[in-house]
Amino acid sequence: MMRFYPGCTLSSSARPYGRSISWVCERLGIEIEELPDWTCCGATSAHALNKDLSYALPARNLAIAQGLGDDLVVACSACYSRLKIAQRALENPQVRERVAGVLGRPLDGWVQIKNILEVLGAQMSRIQKEKSKALEGLKVACYYGCLATRIPRVEGFDDREHPTMMERLVSAAGATAIEWPAKTSCCGASLSVINEAIALKMSAQIVEMARRAGADVLVTSCPFCQYNLDWAQWQLKRSHTIPVLFITQLVGLGLGGSERDLMLHTHLVSLDRMSCRAQVTTP
Amino acid sequence: MLRAQSLDFLEEIEAHSGEMVRRCFQCDRCATGCPMIAQMQHAPNELFRLIQLGDREAVLSSNTFWFCVSCYTCSVRCPNDIDIAHVMDTLRELSLQEGFSPELPQARDFHRIFLDCVRRRGRVSELELMARYNLKLKKPFARLALGWELLRKGRLELWPRRAPSVRRLFQRVKEQR
Numbered sequence: 256m257m258r259f260y261p262g263c264t265l266s267s268s269a270r271p272y273g274r275s276i277s278w279v280c281e282r283l284g285i286e287i288e289e290l291p292d293w294t295c296c297g298a299t300s301a302h303a304l305n306k307d308l309s310y311a312l313p314a315r316n317l318a319i320a321q322g323l324g325d326d327l328v329v330a331c332s333a334c335y336s337r338l339k340i341a342q343r344a345l346e347n348p349q350v351r352e353r354v355a356g357v358l359g360r361p362l363d364g365w366v367q368i369k370n371i372l373e374v375l376g377a378q379m380s381r382i383q384k385e386k387s388k389a390l391e392g393l394k395v396a397c398y399y400g401c402l403a404t405r406i407p408r409v410e411g412f413d414d415r416e417h418p419t420m421m422e423r424l425v426s427a428a429g430a431t432a433i434e435w436p437a438k439t440s441c442c443g444a445s446l447s448v449i450n451e452a453i454a455l456k457m458s459a460q461i462v463e464m465a466r467r468a469g470a471d472v473l474v475t476s477c478p479f480c481q482y483n484l485d486w487a488q489w490q491l492k493r494s495h496t497i498p499v500l501f502i503t504q505l506v507g508l509g510l511g512g513s514e515r516d517l518m519l520h521t522h523l524v525s526l527d528r529m530s531c532r533a534q535v536t537t538p
Numbered sequence: 539m540l541r542a543q544s545l546d547f548l549e550e551i552e553a554h555s556g557e558m559v560r561r562c563f564q565c566d567r568c569a570t571g572c573p574m575i576a577q578m579q580h581a582p583n584e585l586f587r588l589i590q591l592g593d594r595e596a597v598l599s600s601n602t603f604w605f606c607v608s609c610y611t612c613s614v615r616c617p618n619d620i621d622i623a624h625v626m627d628t629l630r631e632l633s634l635q636e637g638f639s640p641e642l643p644q645a646r647d648f649h650r651i652f653l654d655c656v657r658r659r660g661r662v663s664e665l666e667l668m669a670r671y672n673l674k675l676k677k678p679f680a681r682l683a684l685g686w687e688l689l690r691k692g693r694l695e696l697w698p699r700r701a702p703s704v705r706r707l708f709q710r711v712k713e714q715r
Contacts, residue, residue, distance in 0.1 A: 263662040267695035268688065292702045294660040299608055300652035302627050303645075304634070306554075307711045308653065309627075315707060336610075347556075357710045405610040407621045415614050441573040441609040448671065449645045457573060486684070521691040 257326045257369070259287040260316060262334035262478075263295050269331070269478035271518035275503035276330055276371060278516045282507070283378050287328055290319060296337040299445055310350060311357045313341035321364030330371040330503075332402035332477035338368050339409045370403060372420045372476055373412040375506065383427040386509040390430035395505065396470035396497075397421035397432055398461065399439050400480040415439075421474060421502055428509025435468035437461045442483040451490075458487035465497055473499045489523035496524045544592025551589055555628035561618035562586040568612035568622050577605040582612055582622050585629075598633040601641035602626070647674050657708045660701030665694050 265273035280287050293316050302309035317338065320327040329335040345351045345362055355362045375382070404411050404418045413420045416439065422432035440461050443454030462484055465473050475481050484499040499522065507517040519526055552559055562583060569581035579601045580588065588597045603626040612622040633640070640646050651670045655662045665685075672680050688694045 264664070266698070267664045268693050270693055270695075294701050294704050295656045295662050297656065298652065298662075300649035301656075302608070302624075303630060303649045304653065305711070306627065306631065307714060308708070311707055311711055312656070312704070315704065353714065357707055357714065359706075359710075401609040401611070405614045407610060407613040407624070408619075441607060441611070443573075444607050444609070445645075445648065446607060448668070449642065449648050453574075453577065489687070490684075518692070521693055523687060523691070 258290040262331040264478040272501040275517045296334045313338045320366040326367040336402035386429040393430040395425045396465040398475040437464040458483045485523045498526045547592045571611040574605045578602045603630040604642040663698040
């Protein structure tokens with residue numbers, strides 16, 4: 256059994272991600288259960304202003320997982336990055352002692368932190384075997400953003416500059432992954448709140464690259480990337496839009512999930528355009 | 539042995555960040571890959587040169603670390619293995635501690651409100667975060683259409699589930715400083 260760290264967005268702006276992860280895991284028989292008593296990892300805000308908090312907040316969750324002795328699965332790229340970075344920092348005995356002091360508990364165990372893409376990747380052949388023809392002909396641009404693969408001094412699950420895990424998953428699910436040059440560009444992250452104009456420009460550029468590459472749909476594994484790319488198109492009222500799905504929504508579609516199962520009606524940019532390419536049912 | 543006083547600042551930054559800023563030899567890789575370079579007063583490598591020269595004032599009053607979005611492109615590309623984005627965190631923290639006013643005060647405010655949401659509830663309610671951020675900016679009705687659209691589509695949680703308290707964790711971090 257694995258424990259799942261959902262993070263704060265998966266019950267709010269990234270609800271379709273949470274829902275589709277549950278659906279896909281159940282469909283594939285992957286046993287995951289929510290980490291009990293989890294709290295926020297601190298995200299960008301903790302490390303932006305307070306180094307101690309940026310280690311203590313993730314460490315609190317790591318300590319719970321350590322106590323249970325299970326692997327920890329993380330979907331949100333920001334949570335994944337913060338948990339990994341804190342874990343690496345805790346290898347330093349001085350940092351570990353300091354953080355243990357804050358938490359009031361020792362931190363000497365070890366927990367395997369896995370990205371959801373790794374967990375799905377381990378099921379690649381099953382996905383391939385059990386996929387339907389729903390996604391045949393659909394051209395997909397996989398977008399990784401920053402934090403899933405760029406973690407300094409941490410051995411990741413994929414190449415930092417040219418990750419391919421999502422492309423392999425997309426192909427296994429029956430769609431066609433396209434090569435395009437912006438898959439690890441930055442969408443602007445929290446700038447969509449702090450400095451809208453810049454974030455709009457960054458996100459719109461990524462969507463434009465996907466459009467030029469001929470993508471019918473973008474997929475991502477990061478809640479902020481999904482939100483920003485979706486939001487930018489909605490905000491700019493673009494006539495040619497590209498729907499932005501979570502990777503688990505697309506894999507779910509390939510495995511026969513319905514619009515309801517995968518919350519496909521929740522996107523700011525409508526899925527109509529995608530549905531004319533593939534035999535996907537949308538509202 | 540005599541020692542240049544300008545090294546004090548470099549050593550302070552290195553001690554705080556745990557990163558060897560002195561290794562930077564101006565290869566420009568960080569600046570080349572940086573998505574925010576157009577907004578920055580100093581490119582990351584320029585800022586590092588200023589640190590090496592001990593120009594505390596110029597470094598801590600720069601806008602560079604306020605525009606850094608922590609995408610970590612520089613950190614994973616640095617041939618000298620300096621976690622540059624992490625040094626940006628150090629500089630931001632130090633700059634606020636020393637009372638330099640940020641060029642992006644709304645970034646500071648956003649992060650402070652975010653952390654206060656975590657402190658109070660253990661998890662972040664996006665609705666609370668945005669409402670408080672809007673109030674802070676004195677724009678209570680900003681993004682109302684977007685908020686409504688997200689709410690309508692079921693993508694804003696109205697009543698977040700209760701999480702364990704992290705108030706003591708925050709308190710202890712504060713005491714440790």
